[in-house]
Amino acid sequence: MCKLIILIFVTTINFINGAKILGVFPSPGYSQFILGEVLMTELARRGHDVTMISAYKPREELKNYRTILADDMVNKPQRDLFPREREHFINRIRSVHNLGYLVTENALTNSGVQNLIHSNETFDLVILEQFLNEAHMAFGAHFNAPIVLFSSIGISEWNSHLIGDIRLPSIVPVTKTHYTDHMSFFQRLFNSIVNVCDILYKELVSYPIHQEYIDKYFPKKMNLRDIIYNASLMLLNSHVSTTQPASLTTAVIEIGGFHVSSKKLPEDIQKFLDEAENGAILFSMGSNLNISNLPLTTLDNIMEMFSKMKQRVLLKYEDINLKNKPSNVLISKWLPQSDILEHRSLVAFVTHGGLLSVTEAVFHGVPMVGIPIFGDQRMNVARCVRKGIAVHLPFQELTAFNLHQALVKVLENREYQDNSRRNANIMRDRPVRPLNWAMYWIEYVLRHNGAIHLRNASLELYWFQLYLIDVIIFLMVSLILMYYLIAKRQRIKGFHPQVTQNTNAKKLRKKNKLKKY
Structure with missing residues (x-):
């Protein structure tokens, strides 16, 4: 009996190690690429044969890790995204769906992707980055493989319906609002109306467009309605410390913070931080926003304000030869953000409020000044404000004086430091490392041939029946x-x-x- 158990165990391990996995991570955002690469390279290290559709080349070469570059959107000139902060709410919803169309079709038109689709290759599993790219669900049906969805944000109106998770509009706000799970009556009313509008937009506008993509770029005839709800599992880059408590179905697994690891800082940054006797501030607006797009007068005033502060400042900025750069400011086009936040000298983080940045700040216990611009950033900052770990500075009010006031509030009010440390302890207090947790569930789907038993009955109902x-x-x-x-x-x-x-x-x-x- 003992020998039989050992044989079954060894056979299972061999099967899992021999799995062929296709990763579809087409987003042009570098932050999203980092998340996808960490997930897929870990699978490769565990012996899986990985093929990755990505907008970027891998940072690490592995013999069982192949990349198909779909980088057309990355090579296009970057737009000034700051005006998006002033968009009307309806335009915000439309613009994010338009981005989804671009990302979806850009990947499908890529010659390498088309060669893969028309090849005789087979896969045991498809891991799909989910962001309004429903046509990419066809990869699973085309290769006759189970699908694991990955979302770089928490549960939202963009992904919950795909896995049968029920979102109550009374406590789960629409992503592009600045609401939290504590809403007033009129906020709940607005949130409910927008939820219905979003559903109708997807049903009447978005899904027909994605059906056209499937008809055009896949050789098999597939109906979007038949394949869109076939995901076995969804991994979320979220955690209660960064978002809010949520009622998640068994097929939704939170792995927020899985990408965080400790790496050695470059020598110049290490020295700059080690010698920061009065602490240091990190100022970065992420990979999609260029600080150089700010008005020159605003930027000059901010530099002058920094020169009068006793803290040192690390600034992610596109022009490293900035004139009149204060001596206490270090400028770089790219900064190892998480490793900088880990340094003991960091006392504050000025950020756009992307979930990746928020996650890293929470993990390392650094309070924030949030300047949200688009996407889920308003909501992320609002949640951090409610937790007492951030100050919200609206972009339209961004001046040197207001930024200084926000920084003073974070630096001199002890509660922000205490709350940040407390929240960091909550994120770190887990029985299993989130990356190992992600690996367990991905391989769980492989072991159970798609794990259909995790499916929620709500997937069999229309939205108007569900609610x-x-x-x-x-x-x-x-x-x-x-x-x-x-x-x-x-x-x-x-x-x-x-x-x-x-x-x-x-x-x-x-x-x-x-x-x-």
Whole structure:
């Protein structure tokens, strides 16, 4: 019996190590690439044969790790994204879907991707970065392989429906708002309306476009409605310390912070931070926003403000030869953000509020000044403000004076430091490293041939059935009909004596006329 158990165990390990896995991570954002690469390289280290569709080349060469570059969007000139902060809410929703269309079609038109689709290759599993690219769900059906979704953000209206997770509009805000799970009545009302509008937009506009992509770029005939809900599992780059408590189905696994690791800093940065006797501030607006797009007067005033501070400043900026650079400021086009945040000298982080940046700041216990611009950044900053680990500085109010006031608030109010350390302890207090947790669940899907038993019954319902819209409409119509029938019956009863009285009066008048003649 013991030998049989050992044999089964060895056979399982050999099967898992021999798995062929396709990773589809087409996002042009470098932060998203980092997350995808950490996940896929770890699978390669564990013996899996990995093929990665990506916008960037791998940072590490592994013999069982192959990259198919889909970098057309990366090579295009980068737009100034700061004006997106002033977009109307409806335009925000439309623009994010338009980005999804671009990312989806850009990957599918790539020659390397088309060669793969038309090859005879097979895969045991497809891991798909999910961001409004529903047509890419066809990779799973095309290769007849289970799908594991990966989302670089938490549960949202962009991904929850694909895995059968139920989002209550009363406590789960739409991603592009600045709401948290504590909403006022009018916020809940607005949130509910926007949820319905988003659903209708996906059903009437977005899904037909993605169906066209499937028809155009895949040789097999596939119906989006038949394949869109076939994911076995969804991995979220989130955690209660960075987002909020959520009621997640068994097929949704949170692995926020899985990419964080300790690496040695470059010598110049290490020296700069080691000698920061009064602490250091990191100022970075992420990989998609260029600080050089700020008005020159604003940037000059900020530099002047930094020169008067006792802290040292690390600035991610596109022009390392910036004129009038203060002596306490170090400028670099790229900064190892997580490793800098880990340094003991870091006392504050000025950030755009992307979830990757927020996760790293939370993990290392560094309070933030959040200047959100687009996407999920407003919500991320709002959550951090509620946790007492960040100050929100609206982009339209970004001046040297306001930035200084926000930094002073974070630096001099002890609560921000204490709350950040407490939140870091919450993130770190886990029984299993999040990357190992991700590996376990990915291989779980492989071991159980897609793990169909994790599927939620809500996937078999239309959205209006799931949220009982049809039941509510039925009850409302029934009540209206019942009221109408009761009112009609009362009206008939009420008028019947009157009709009899009028008839008798007519007879009496006729009789009097006869007597007169």
